[in-house]
Amino acid sequence: MKSRLVAMSYSLVGVLLVCGVWALLSSVVAPDLPSPLKTWEESRLYILSPWEKRGEMDQGILRMAAYSLVRVAKGFLLAIMIGAPLGFLLGSSPVFHRMFDPTIQVLRPISPLAWLPLGLILFRQSEPAALFTIALCSMWPTVINTASGVRSIPQDYLNVARVLRLSRWKKFTNVWLPATLPYLFTGFRLSLGIAWLVIVAAEMLTGTPGVGGFLWQEYNSLIYSHILLCILTIGIVGFVLDRLMGMAEARLRSV
Amino acid sequence: MIELTGAGKSYGSRCVLRGLNLAVNEGEFVSVVGSSASGKTTLLMIACGLLPPDAGSVSISGQPVTDFAPGAAIVFQNYSLLPWLPAIENIRLAVEGAFPLWTAAQHRDQAEKYLHMVGLGTAGAKRPSELSGGMRQRVAIARAFAVEPSLLFLDEPFGALDALTRATLQQELARMCSEAARPVTTLMITNSVDEAILLSDRVFALSRGPGASLSDPVAVDIPRPRAANMIMREEAAVRIRARLFNPAPVEVAAHVHASA
């Protein structure tokens, strides 16, 4: 208990130090950068009534974050619904792996900024284009982790499946899936992280309401403190998402 | 009948087993005794069809073996229970695989019957990680017997147990083998000569690796039921021990005793 208090006070000191550097930067080096105090003054409306809707692009910060989260959830679900089966196929069939691994390695490093125009051409609408981009960018960790999870199922368990004469389906549900579940979840966590990274780019380019869209609009309206508000929100939401996935993962591993 | 003819296995350039000849007759209990890392598990995996040999051939009832033999069951050295399933489910899964035509209730009853038989009637809902080593061993044995096998492969089934539990389970195994619905042809791997003598009709010794090979079999002509404490003193047992490790160097025998 005491050591946790100490650790927390250290974190607090760290945050204060960073704010100090931020204040220093804004007053000495970069006068265009709003100071912490100014950021708070200009953002308090968005923070203190976080759920209020005043206009299409003028809404409380939680509401904006919720729009983004819903979009990310859709894209992420799409990503794992395609990525997990693909990973199982890649991990279980060496032929399949040899066929598609090079393509995957080439597609994997492509930036969301490159996919988005393609999505807009394909779907002609910003919402599906954003989902397309999120799914395409974020599914690779799920694919790759699932595949490596399948490949590293201990030989012992594969032998058990053979000895017990399990049908294909039983083998999948009783051996493969539980044995790869921890890998699968590591993949999910990394995918969700990427999906959240991509959301900002997708919303900026498509101008849809959400933290990313709001950020871009406020840049165009020269309200720089709101950019900082968005940046902080993105960071905090991303952190919370990662923690939640990490907790789910830890629970799985302990089973 | 299980038959290995000139079977051999190498891992890379490392030759583990060479020129194995071994036959287990219908309904017979045969043991292979060998010291640690001599290739015992490898031998059993080859005999049961889980590992293809590099040389020679394996046949069961005259048929060449290509996959895990039908009607067979195995107890792995490390139990290999599925850790995400409760004990009873581990057994039930085996029953389902062996008797696909049965109803769900029959599967359940059979699994429970065998869990009771190994004295774990109340521990069915526990996961393997919540069981002691001896209990896991019992679940693994129950899982093997629950499919009513005609062929049984055992890899040091009591290897990780203390002497007392070991003696109890040895007697239980002997009882289950003699009470089984149909005669069970059994191949057991062990590192204990006494255990082999206690349970088997014939015993082979596996020489020390690399390139381990089998001795000629020695018949155990001690009437059943056998008691562990009698085996120690029995003259026949002394003779068998001597024959098993004759002409092999005496130090092998000494080593086996030390690890038993």
Ligand SMILES: Nc1ncnc2c1ncn2[C@@H]1O[C@H](COP(=O)(O)OP(=O)(O)OP(=O)(O)O)[C@@H](O)[C@H]1O
């Ligand atoms: N999959 C494998 N790949 C490479 N080498 C292996 C493999 N399995 C076993 N070996 C080697 O083959 C030899 C025999 O192994 P094996 O497991 O058959 O021995 P064992 O007699 O069962 O040992 P123990 O008494 O410890 O159970 C060992 O030296 C081991 O390192």
Ligand SMILES: [Mg+2]
């Ligand atoms: Mg072994």
